[in-house]
Amino acid sequence: MLTLTENAATAVRSIVSQVPEGENGGLRIRGNGTPEAGFELQIASSPEPEDSVVEQGAARVFLEPAAATELDDKVLDAEVSQDGSVRFALAAQA
Numbered sequence: 001m002l003t004l005t006e007n008a009a010t011a012v013r014s015i016v017s018q019v020p021e022g023e024n025g026g027l028r029i030r031g032n033g034t035p036e037a038g039f040e041l042q043i044a045s046s047p048e049p050e051d052s053v054v055e056q057g058a059a060r061v062f063l064e065p066a067a068a069t070e071l072d073d074k075v076l077d078a079e080v081s082q083d084g085s086v087r088f089a090l091a092a093q094a
Contacts, residue, residue, distance in 0.1 A: 021045035026060030
């Protein structure tokens with residue numbers, strides 16, 4: 001299952017906390033058909049019924065079924081730039 005680095009967990013918590021329904025929400029990741037096509041990220045107030053949920057502390061990531069399959073052996077990391085923007089990256093689990 002997808003794992004999160006501490007940087008990614010912090011970034012997810014920070015992003016989700018900025019929306020009104022954020023206390024139970026998370027970052028939802030949806031596949032775009034193939035891993036090469038990338039993924040769509042959005043803030044969600046709760047997971048969809050078919051979503052897998054990854055929790056690390058207060059950070060929650062919801063994976064739609066195709067994304068859960070594609071990201072099963074990956075680690076989500078994040079980098080926050082000086083202007084506050086967040087860039088997420090995926091790597092293989094060690």
